[in-house]
Amino acid sequence: xxxxxxxxxxxxxxxxxxxxxxxxxxxxxxxxxxxxxxxxxxxxxxxxxxxxxxxxxxxxxxxxxxxxxxxxxxxxxxxxxxxxxxxxxxxxxxxxxxxxxxxxxxxxxxxxxxxxxxxxxxxxxxxxxxxxxxxxxxxxxxxxxxxxxxxxxxxxxxxxxxxxxxxxxxxxxxxxxxxxxxxxxxxxxxxxxxxxxxxxxxxxxxxxxxxxxxxxxxxxxxxxxxxxxxxxxxxxxxxxxxxxxxxxxxxxxxxxxxxxxxxxxxxxxxxxxxxxxxxxxxxxxxxxxxxxxxxxxxxxxxxxxxxxxx
Amino acid sequence: xxxxxxxxxxxxxxxxxxxxxxxxxxxxxxxxxxxxxxxxxxxxxxxxxxxxxxxxxxxxxxxxxxxxxxxxxxxxxxxxxxxxxxxxxxxxxxxxxxxxxxxxxxxxxxxxxxxxxxxxxxxxxxxxxxxxxxxxxxxxxxxxxxxxxxxxxxxxxxxxxxxxxxxxxxxxxxxxxxxxxxxxxxxxxxxxxxxxxxxxxxxxxxxxxxxxxxxxxxxxxxxxxxxxxxxxxxxxxxxxxxxxxxxxxxxxxxxxxxxxxxxxxxxxxxxxxxxxxxxxxxxxxxxxxxxxxxxxxxxxxxxxxxxxxxxxxxxxxxxxxxxxxxxxxxxxxxxxxxxxxxxxxxxxxxxxxxxxxxxxxxxxxxxxxxxxxxxxxx
Ligand SMILES: Nc1ncnc2c1ncn2[C@@H]1O[C@H](COP(=O)(O)OP(=O)(O)OP(=O)(O)O)[C@@H](O)[C@H]1O
Ligand SMILES: [Mg+2]
Numbered sequence: 001x002x003x004x005x006x007x008x009x010x011x012x013x014x015x016x017x018x019x020x021x022x023x024x025x026x027x028x029x030x031x032x033x034x035x036x037x038x039x040x041x042x043x044x045x046x047x048x049x050x051x052x053x054x055x056x057x058x059x060x061x062x063x064x065x066x067x068x069x070x071x072x073x074x075x076x077x078x079x080x081x082x083x084x085x086x087x088x089x090x091x092x093x094x095x096x097x098x099x100x101x102x103x104x105x106x107x108x109x110x111x112x113x114x115x116x117x118x119x120x121x122x123x124x125x126x127x128x129x130x131x132x133x134x135x136x137x138x139x140x141x142x143x144x145x146x147x148x149x150x151x152x153x154x155x156x157x158x159x160x161x162x163x164x165x166x167x168x169x170x171x172x173x174x175x176x177x178x179x180x181x182x183x184x185x186x187x188x189x190x191x192x193x194x195x196x197x198x199x200x201x202x203x204x205x206x207x208x209x210x211x212x213x214x215x216x217x218x219x220x221x222x223x224x225x226x227x228x229x230x231x232x233x234x235x236x237x238x239x240x241x242x243x244x245x246x247x248x249x250x251x252x253x254x255x256x257x258x259x260x261x262x263x264x265x266x267x268x269x270x271x272x273x274x275x276x277x278x279x280x281x282x283x284x285x286x287x288x289x290x291x292x293x294x295x296x297x298x299x300x301x302x303x304x305x306x307x308x309x310x
Numbered sequence: 311x312x313x314x315x316x317x318x319x320x321x322x323x324x325x326x327x328x329x330x331x332x333x334x335x336x337x338x339x340x341x342x343x344x345x346x347x348x349x350x351x352x353x354x355x356x357x358x359x360x361x362x363x364x365x366x367x368x369x370x371x372x373x374x375x376x377x378x379x380x381x382x383x384x385x386x387x388x389x390x391x392x393x394x395x396x397x398x399x400x401x402x403x404x405x406x407x408x409x410x411x412x413x414x415x416x417x418x419x420x421x422x423x424x425x426x427x428x429x430x431x432x433x434x435x436x437x438x439x440x441x442x443x444x445x446x447x448x449x450x451x452x453x454x455x456x457x458x459x460x461x462x463x464x465x466x467x468x469x470x471x472x473x474x475x476x477x478x479x480x481x482x483x484x485x486x487x488x489x490x491x492x493x494x495x496x497x498x499x500x501x502x503x504x505x506x507x508x509x510x511x512x513x514x515x516x517x518x519x520x521x522x523x524x525x526x527x528x529x530x531x532x533x534x535x536x537x538x539x540x541x542x543x544x545x546x547x548x549x550x551x552x553x554x555x556x557x558x559x560x561x562x563x564x565x566x567x568x569x570x571x572x573x574x575x576x577x578x579x580x581x582x583x584x585x586x587x588x589x590x591x592x593x594x595x596x597x598x599x600x601x602x603x604x605x606x607x608x609x610x611x612x613x614x615x616x617x618x619x620x621x622x623x624x625x626x627x628x629x630x631x632x633x634x635x636x637x638x639x640x641x642x643x644x645x646x647x648x649x650x651x652x653x654x655x656x657x658x659x660x661x662x663x664x665x666x667x668x669x670x671x672x673x674x675x676x677x678x679x680x681x682x683x684x685x686x687x688x
Binding site for chain 1: 530
């Protein structure tokens with residue numbers, strides 16, 4: 001069963017095409033990752049799927065309702081955490097929870113239960129009276145997620161929920177997302193942290209409004225990148241990259257932290273080729289050269305590079 | 311529906327309570343403005359400088375002059391000798407009014423039994439003052455007229471009691487006290503400023519912070535949002551109105567002659583139509599700064615200049631008279647003056663009430679349409 005079916009969805013702002021004819025399906029209860037660089041059109045797509053922005057053409061069925069024809073019904077079935085901050089800084093934790101509970105018309109025992117649940121997942125038990133503005137970023141995001149799903153929607157849209165949050169809090173946040181998905185909620189999440197994509201059941205990648213890859217993380221790695229990836233740990237990675245780019249056995253290069261990743265072709269035989277070039281000819285110390293399993297990042301960089309080369 | 315509106319209203323109240331600066335402005339600014347305006351802008355017309363050009367120099371003319379200057383309103387600042395001096399004293403502000411008694415004044419009245427013409431030249435720079443001076447002058451003339459008629463009939467041996475005795479009093483404002491006249495204008499001005507600015511800022515804040523997205527995606531509809539968000543400010547503005555009336559009573563002896571309940575209901579209608587204007591401004595603004603500028607521009611000047619608060623609308627050019635309709639303060643001031651000063655009921659100003667309602671409804675409808683359009687495309 002699909003929670004979301006997107007068909008040829010397009011959004012134009014004047015002449016500018018922000019979302020360009022994209023189609024995909026999201027299964028019930030899965031974590032669906034929506035990836036793309038800044039300005040790729042992620043937020044625009046999410047806002048159309050939430051029924052707050054009318055598509056220019058195409059349609060999407062979200063929770064059984066068309067966003068084009070029945071945006072109000074769509075809204076009843078979803079939760080949404082916008083990319084911009086979605087809580088009120090000048091209200092206390094409890095006041096924020098009460099407000100969103102009130103907006104969704106919760107009352108009685110359900111209200112009490114949900115309030116407790118939100119406090120628990122945000123690690124804010126006994127801290128109801130703190131001003132929301134004074135909370136650390138990671139906790140704020142957990143609270144925002146809690147209030148976004150306070151009415152137990154079947155589908156929740158999270159727009160870059162972990163941007164600007166430290167790595168440890170991000171890990172914790174993904175555990176929450178996992179819990180939600182396990183309890184049956186469909187989670188549609190955008191991010192530009194590619195390592196987070198590994199936590200998703202399925203992913204799509206968009207660039208400049210166009211869909212350029214889709215599938216589960218494993219398939220993406222094998223289907224979209226057939227060449228080998230070589231990781232090189234050496235001094236002066238920038239210089240090394242410049243040198244390697246000129247070699248006929250190297251297709252693409254990219255820098256990952258202190259390391260270099262090379263996408264190589266059939267001319268690549270073994271690591272001596274690299275060592276010869278770097279340490280023997282150019283005096284760059286090479287610590288390690290390994291063939292690795294491509295990360296999603298390798299795949300995406302490869303896909304995006306090829307697109308710009310077209 | 312109600313539950314959601316209440317949730318929004320509650321939240322908004324908390325914002326307001328936490329925002330000490332806004333709270334301070336909304337409660338103390340009205341009193342501050344009232345005191346400043348009440349004391350500083352005093353239009354009371356007393357000790358009017360009167361210049362006399364008596365070409366007749368008769369007993370009768372002197373008696374006429376006496377009867378005018380015997381009231382506390384006028385004192386004679388100078389006696390003129392010829393027409394050429396009239397312009398000079400008016401220009402130099404040495405007189406606010408000049409009375410010219412023609413040389414045939416006593417002759418016409420006493421011998422020919424004809425009507426004599428007396429000319430009053432009033433400095434019209436200050437329209438309000440001029441109107442008031444004119445009324446004083448009229449009354450003084452009427453009184454003198456009555457006295458004269460009595461004497462003439464007495465000479466003829468007839469006991470004269472005029473069928474209609476003109477006892478001129480300023481019915482609605484006996485001492486022509488301008489503070490009384492001003493208080494309604496002040497209430498109108500303060501309320502419109504307070505409600506338009508606060509409401510427009512509070513809505514734009516949600517846009518600026520992005521929290522409006524969160525509300526749009528919840529099942530809150532635009533009516534619930536607008537009602538809930540403006541409710542706290544309506545309450546505070548209403549409280550302001552009571553405060554101004556109270557301070558006006560304590561400091562300036564302004565007593566509401568008419569029905570207090572009616573006054574409060576009308577005030578509520580006025581606040582609501584001001585709030586519509588505030589909502590409209592918030593819908594077309596993208597930042598708090600723009601909203602604040604627009605709100606100030608739309609309320610401050612029109613409610614002072616175009617509302618009839620300071621300058622009488624009747625003495626404006628026709629085009630400007632039409633423009634005065636852009637501020638609901640205009641209608642509300644008429645209503646307030648009717649209730650506070652004249653003590654009359656709704657029958658005297660129902661048309662103004664309709665204007666007020668139409669104004670509020672119009673802006674609200676436009677605001678909702680623009681809002682719905684915006685959130686569908688932006
Ligand atoms: N209301 C609008 N009017 C005009 N252009 C818009 C509007 N909203 C978005 N855009 C443009 O559409 C493009 C996609 O924007 P969008 O916010 O969807 O990107 P995004 O993938 O969410 O990026 P980010 O990672 O920065 O959040 C951008 O170039 C943006 O400038
Ligand atoms: Mg975005």
